[in-house]
Amino acid sequence: MSDELHRARRRHDDDRAAGDPSYARRSFLLAGGALTAGLVVGGGTAPAAAATRTTAFGTAPAFDPARAEAAADAQVARILLRIKPPRFPDRWFDITAYGAVGDDATDSTAAIRAAIEACHAAGGGHVLVPAGDFRTGAIHLLSGVDLHLADGSRLAFSQDPAAYLPVVPTRYEGTECYNYSAFVYAYQQRDIAVTGSGVLDGRADATHWWDWTGGPPPNEGPDKTLLLQQAADGVPVEQRVFGEGHHLRPNLLQFNRCENVLLEGITAKDSPMWNLHPVLCRNVTVRGVTIDSPHGPNNDGIDAESCTDVLIEGCTISTGDDCIAFKAGKDADGRRVNVPTRYAVVRDCEMADGNGGVTAGSETTGGVTDIFVRDCRMSSPRLERAIRIKSNPHRGGTIANIDVRRVTVGQAADAVVEIVLNYANVTTGDFPPDLHGITISHLTAAGAPRALNLLGLATDPLRDIRLHACRFDGMEEENSIQYVDGLRLDQVWINGVRADN
Template identity: 40%
Template sequence: MTRHLPSRRQALLAGLALAAAGCAPLPRAGTASASSRQLPQERVRAAAPFPMPDISVPDFSASRRFPITDFGAAQGDQQKTSAAIAQAIAAAHAAGSGVVVVPEGVWPTAKIHLKSNVNLHVAKGATLLFSERPDDYLPAVMTTWEGLECYNYSPLVYAYGCDNVAITGEGTLKAKLDVWKVWYARPKPHMDALVALYHLAAKRVPVEQRQMAVGQANLRPQFVQFNRCRNVLVEDVSIVDSPFWVLHPYLSRDVVIRRVKVRAHGHNNDGVDPEMSQNVLVEDCVFDQGDDAISVKSGRDQDAWRLNVPSRNIIMRNCRVKNGHQLMAIGSELSGGVENVFVDNCHFDNAGSGARSTINNILFVKTNERRGGYVKNIHVSNVSATRIAGGVLSVETDVLYQWRDLVPTYERRLTPIEGLHVSNVKVDEAAFVCRIQGEAEMPVKDVSLRGVTVAKVLEAPVSTVNVQGFVHAA
C-alpha cells in the first residue's frame, strides 16, 4: 500500500507542535533517540505464542524529584495547581529527566501535557481532580475520534511525540463528569459533526483543517492519550470516571500498563485502546468498565490506509475484569491491521463492581465492508468467567451501528480474518460458545477452540457461517 507523505505545511505544523510540547520527533525505525539513550531503561519480557520483542520503558529511580508544591500548587485552587504542574513538568524536562510529584491531598487541575523524560507521580493518598469545563482543554490539539484524526479538545493527560514518559504512584486520577455526562447523550449536532469528520477523512482533507472543538460538536476527549510516543509506563495508579476512552496509546511503541485500576462507567469508557501501537503489555490490572476492558484498534478507513501502521505484539495478562462489554475486543476501527495479540490468565467475575453485569464476549472481533485492514494471529488462553451475555468467541463482519444510514460507503474493502485460537477457557453460563459470521467473499480462516468449557449454554453452542478451517475440540 502506498504511504501518503505529509505535505510541507503538515510537516511544519507537526514540528511546531512537537517543539511546543517539548518532545522529540519520533526516531526512524530501528534507531533510538538521544533522550531514550540518556535515561536508564527497564527491559520487560513477556512470553507469547509469537515472537515478542522485549519492551523498553523508562527507569526514573535515579531521577530528581519535583514536588508541585515547590511551584505554587494549592489544594482548592485549580489555576495555581495547573500552572504549578506545567512548571514542574517543564523543569523536569529541562533537567534531562525528573519525577513530578503530586503529594497527598486533592488537587484540582485542568489539562496536563507531559514532556519527554518526565514521570508524573501521583503519590498514595493524592487525587488529581480534572476539571469538567471543556474550555480548560483548549486550545485544540492533534488527536483522534474513533479512529479518525482531527483537532479536538486536549485529552485530560496528553503526550505528543514524546520519549520516556510515565504516570506512576498509588494515587488517583479522577474526572469530574458534570458536563461530559451531558455530552454522553450524543445529540444531533454531535452526530452531524461526526458525519462531517467522516467525510473530511474520506476525502483526505488535511488533518489541521479538521477542527472539531467548535460549536456543539461535543467530541469528548480521551482521559489519557500517548500520541506518537515511545517508551511509555503507566503503573499503580487508579483512574476513576472518564469523558471517553480511558487509556489510549496511539501510534506509540513500547508501552507497559501494569497494576492499574480503572473504574469508568460512562459512554465509550473502554479501559485501554491500543491503536496503531506496537509492543504493548497490559498486566495485573483491574477493569470495571462501561465499555470494553481492552479494545485493540488500528484506525478507520481512509485515515488508517493513509497512515498504514498496524497494531502488533499486544499482550493482556493476569488481569481481572469486574464489568465491561468485552474482555478483549478487536475493532471495529482496524483498517491498519491487527496481528499478534495474546490474552492469558485473565478472569471476569463481576464481584464488587456495584453495577449489573453487561459483559458480552471473552473475545469479540468486529469489522464491516468499509474497514479493510486485517486480523491475524490472535490467541486467548487460561481465561475464566462467571455469567456472560454472549460467548467465548464472537466474530461479526457487518458491524456498522448507526453509521450504516448516516454515511455512505466511499470504498468497499473487506477484512481478512485468520488465526483465532482459544484454549483452556471456563465459563459458568453463556448464551453460546462460538458464533462466527464471515463474509461469503472472504471467509474467516483457521479458527480453533480447545479445552473450552461452558457449564450452561442458553442457545445453540456453535454457529459458523463462511468459515474455513474450524476446529472445536475438548
C-alpha cells in the same frame, strides 16, 4: 503464489526492511507451528504447511496444539524481551513547591505545568503529586518525566471544556484531527510515565461530557459525521479543526506518537470517553492499573491503537464499553495512516463490566496482528462478551495471529466468544477484512447465553478459527456460526457434551 502467501511475504519484507527483529516470524498462522510454504526465512526455505483436514466448516490446516503453543510462547518471549519500561533519574519536583494546592478548589494547572517543565529541563525525573485533591485542566507531559501520584492524591480534572484548549493533534475514534486535549496528553515524547497509587478523576457525568453523546442538541453526531466526511474527502489533518464550539469528547489520557511509555498503579475513573489511549506508540507498558469507569458511554478502559510492542498486565477494569481494545485506525483515514497494532501481550488482568473483555476492533483498518492473551479472569452480569473481534467491509485490515490461553469466565451476558464481520450492521463495502488464524485454548466459562457467535460474510468468511481444550458450562442457546472456513473444535465441551468437529 496465493494471495495469502503474497501478503505474508510482503509483511515479512516490510518488517525486515524496517529492522523489526521479529520479521522472521512473518506469516505464521498457527497451523501446527508450520510457516507458510515457500517463505524465505533466515536464509532458508520454510517447510510446507501441514496437511489439511476437512471439517463441517471447510478445510482447516492440521493442528498440533502442543507445537502451536510452543511457537506462540516463543513469540511472546521475544515480544517481552523488547518491552522495557523507561527509567527516570532520582530527581523529584513536588507540585506544591510550584504553587499547587490540594484543597479541591484551587486551580493547580499552571503549577503542574511549571513542575513538568522544570523536571524536563533538568534532564528528567519525577513530578510528585502528593496526597490531596488537586483541581487541574490539561496536563501535557514532556520527555523524561514521570508524573507520580502519591497515595491519597487525586487529580480532579476541570469540567470546563475551555480547560483543554488550545486544540492538539489527536485521533478521535480512529480518525486524526485537531480537538480538545486529552486530560493527560503527550505528543512525540520519549520516556514518559504516569505512576503511583493516586487517581485520575475525569469527573465526567450526565451533565458534563457524557451529555454530548446523544439526546437533544448540541451533541457529537454532526461533528462525527463531518470528521468522517473530511477524512473520506482527503481534507488535510491540519484543516480538521474541532474543539471550541464542537462536541467531540477528549480522552482521559492519550499519548500520541510517543516511545517508551509506562502507566503503572494509578486509578482512572469517569473519563469523557476512552480512558487510556496510547496511539502510534512503541514500547508501552500498562501495569497494575485500575479502570473504574462503568457508567459512561464509549468508556473503553485501555485502547492501544496503531502501537507496537505493548504489555498490559495485572490490571483491573470495569467500563461502560470494551475493557481492553486493540485498534488501528478507521476507514479512509486508517488507510491513509496505515499503521497496525502488533506484538501485544495481555496477562493476569481482571475484567468486570464491559462490552468486551479483550477486543480487537472495530477500528481495524491498519491491521491488528500478533496479540497474545494469557491468564485473565472475566465475570459480570454486565460483561457482554469475554473475547470479541469486530470489523466490517468499510474497515478492512488484517486481523490475524490472535492467541488466547487460560481465560476464566464466570458470567457473560451474551456470547463468550464473538468474532463478527458485520459490525454496526455493515455487510457490504470495498474493504473486506482479512481475518484468520485465531486460536483460543484452555478457556472455561460458567454461564452465558451461548458459547460462540462467529459470523463472517458470504464473500469474506472467517478463516482458521481454532478452539482447543475449552469448556463452556451453563450455556442457554445454540452457537451461532455462519460463513466460517476452517473452524476447528478440539476437546471442546459445551454443557458437558463434546462438540469437536
